[in-house]
Amino acid sequence: MAYEENRAPLMKRKIVIIGGGASGLFLSSLIPGALLLEKNRTVGKKLSLTGGGKCNLTHEGEPRETVSHYYDKKRFVSPSIYTFPPVKIREYFSSLSLDTYVRSDGKIFPNSEKSSDVIRVLTKGDISLETKVISIARNEDFFVLTTNKGVIEAEKVVVATGGSSFPQTGSDGSFFSILSLLGHKIIPLSPALTSLKVMENLGRVEGITVEDVSIKYKKIKKESSILFTRNGISGPEIMNISREVENESKIEISLSSFPPSELFHLKGNMRAIKALHEETSLPLRLLEERLSWKDKKIGDLSKKDSEEYRDKFYKWTPTVTTKGMLNSSTVTKGGVDTDEVNPVTFKSKLVPNLWIIGEALDVDGECGGYNLTFAFASAYSAYLSLTRE
Ligand SMILES: Cc1cc2nc3c(=O)[nH]c(=O)nc-3n(C[C@H](O)[C@H](O)[C@H](O)COP(=O)(O)OP(=O)(O)OC[C@H]3O[C@@H](n4cnc5c(N)ncnc54)[C@H](O)[C@@H]3O)c2cc1C
Incomplete structure (x- = not known):
């Protein structure tokens, strides 16, 4: 785990990940050389609440079964779920010394039943906390990210800023206006997985x-x-x-x-x-x-x-x-239009060298671990794409 004190100065970076939630943290654990920017004092604030603090990581099932839990986005999620299905998610956590078990209803949890353990094993990249990205401009070859701590130049940027439910966790939807300025269409936000x-x-x-x-x-x-x-x-x-x-x-x-x-x-x-x-x-x-x-x-x-x-x-x-319940809903319906993102690589079709993963996209899954499954699967697909280019 490398925190701010022993990090290289914020200036020019090859890969910058914006958002230290489930998808951003997962990706940064795969590419420790990338710089992860998180506006909160700690990473994984929403992740810490998942599954009532026990973290329902994923759900047992073959990819075909898993894909069936994503409403009208089955086609979009398919390539990433087939590439990184629940069984591989479990294997990856095992490789980080976090074993998991399947509950009788198919939900998968860490053996310790502690979301804090999930956050701990994923927190090992280069992380800059309390760093909020305020704007993004694109020059010919790189991005210029303006943050509250200064300007960062980045060759490749991954947006992992989440949806807009539970705004107190940091994913408050404010990043959608930045994505919109970059040219992306934002499908209107509304509550999902709520009472x-x-x-x-x-x-x-x-x-x-x-x-x-x-x-x-x-x-x-x-x-x-x-x-x-x-x-x-x-x-x-x-x-x-x-x-x-x-x-x-x-x-x-x-x-x-x-x-x-x-x-x-x-x-x-x-x-x-x-x-x-x-x-x-x-x-x-x-x-x-x-x-x-x-x-x-x-x-x-x-x-x-x-x-x-x-x-x-x-x-x-x-x-x-469900009117007025977006703040308290578990996930957000809406987000970046999936027609504008490649479902194999998670690369923007509109902005060169921009990747968008997790709940920032217009994808939401059913109860039972499917939202974290997509956060991890989309992060893994982006990892393959980022490291192959
Ligand atoms: C109470 C609750 C329980 C849940 N339980 C489960 C569960 O058991 N299983 C399951 O599958 N799903 C569960 N979910 C849903 C799941 O937590 C989300 O789908 C998942 O966290 C989305 O991951 P993400 O990386 O896309 O976004 P998030 O985890 O929301 O992370 C986004 C991060 O980006 C940061 N950020 C935003 N804007 C900026 C900026 N401008 N600059 C820097 N950083 C920024 C935020 O601070 C945040 O840390 C639950 C959700 C809630 C609210």
């Missing part, structure tokens, strides 16, 4: 998880668990769908496949909510909070009660939104 805000009062159901839920949004149909959050719903498939959700649109949630009519044929003194809980296994607290018949017996339930149950659980169609 959905529900536009009705859910009561105090925060923290409750319900298994085996059917989710329908437009043509998308999924089965998953859902988690009630402070003001909405979350869960793996809810997050995967969130990038498609239009502002204040309807989503269809069936919390239970239990046909309500069966309950209403039951007789007896059992309190209605308790009976419903036993028949559906929906959490008692959820039923008590959402239904108004705490003190009713089964026999007292009316047609209106049955409709209330159906509306709230059997075919619940809340109005949802």
